Amino acid sequence: MLAARLLPFRATRGSHGLRGSTRLSLQQHGALCIRDTSRPRCIWTQSSGLTRLPTSKPRMFSSIGTLDANGYRLATATKRILSKIPLKSSHENIYTVPNILTFSRLVAAPAVGYLLVHNYHAAALSLFAYAGITDLVDGWIARKYQLQTVVGTIIDPMADKLLMTIGVACLAVNGSLPVWLAVIILGRDVGLAISAIYYRWISLPPPKTMARYWDFSLPSAEVKPTEISKINTALQLVLVGSAIALPVVPETIISAWHLSEAMTGFQYLVAGTTIWSGLSYVFSKNAVKILSKEEVQKRIAQAAAKRKP
Known part of the structure; x- marks a missing residue:
């Protein structure tokens, strides 16, 4: 046939x-x-x-x-x-400005870890600030110019989590963060990563091959962060940024503003929101959505129509 x-x-x-x-x-x-x-x-x-x-x-x-x-x-x-008849593609265009900015954050994450391990806190803080700014900019561009992609919903939180994971691990090694807090944060991320691997595999249309599995231009599932997860991600970014910046701040300012005590209280707050956000993914029914074949084709067609002048 x-x-x-x-x-x-x-x-x-x-x-x-x-x-x-x-x-x-x-x-x-x-x-x-x-x-x-x-x-x-x-x-x-x-x-x-x-x-x-x-x-x-x-x-x-x-x-x-x-x-x-x-x-x-x-x-x-x-x-x-x-x-000569053009074939309909089941792939979406992933080479957009928001996705490129998100990919640059993926590359920046290991660099931040390297700088922290070697105690270059000022340089690490600058690169971390770049990652935070691009995180805001790529989302604005995607909404403004209708460049949202399914792969963007995957790699955007992935970039945030990679930056968070590397930052938390390196700060725990340096003693800037307590080990118990690092275990809570990284343990939640490991659980979510395992769940993402599972949902990607079961939602992938046949044939199920490793090449198709890692082809993120072939959408199969969509991850929607819960509200508490968004809040927790923002708090974790502030926590990591503060832990990176604290060694750069002069000691007189730290003592005058009681920044060490404030940092300890903030750590307990982040621990609570981390546990809460992890449980929200377990009990929420809308956090992960497996896309049907019709939904995939519809979204790709809509994206193609938006790109036409």
């Missing part, structure tokens, strides 16, 4: 690419039909794919030949016509 996914056609056209009494026509409403003019029915028809309609006795054309035991093979001229 010939499998093809074709873009919709508005006009009605005919083609004599098939010999004998068989004709290929591109009909209205996106239907492609190979019709036997001696019979009032289609041999093949296409809407979402090219499907053979059953007949009582498959008719054989010596000039065309057979495709298999139950179907027909298209003539060479007809194949050339089909080869």
Whole structure:
């Protein structure tokens, strides 16, 4: 059977690419039909794919030949016509400005960790500030210019979590954060990562291969952060930023403003919101949504329409 996914056609056209009494026509409403003019029915028809309609006795054309035991093979001229028809893609455009900015945050996260381990707190603070600014900017650009993508909903929180994970681990090694707090924060992130791996696999349409699994331009599931998770992410970013900046602040200011005591109280606050946000993903029904095939095609079509001038 010939499998093809074709873009919709508005006009009605005919083609004599098939010999004998068989004709290929591109009909209205996106239907492609190979019709036997001696019979009032289609041999093949296409809407979402090219499907053979059953007949009582498959008719054989010596000039065309057979495709298999139950179907027909298209003539060479007809194949050339089909080869010029653009194929509908199940992939979305991931090369957008918001996604590029998000990817730069992914690259910045290991650099921040390296600077913290080697006690370059000023440089680490500058790079951390860049990550925070781009986190705000890419979201604004995506909303302003309608550049939201499914992959963006995945790599955006991934970039935040990678920066948070590396920052928390390195600050715990330096003694800037207590180990118990690092265990709570990293433990929650590990649990969410395992859940994301699981949902990505079960939502991936067949064939399930590792190449398709890591192809994030092939959307299959959408993650929607809960409200408490958004608040917790912001608090964690402030916590890590404060822990990075504290060694840079002069000791006189730390003593005058009691920043060490304030930092301790803030650590307990972040511990509470971290546990709360982790439980919200467990009990929320809308945190993870597995996309159906129709939803994937609809979103890609909408994104393509928005990109047209």
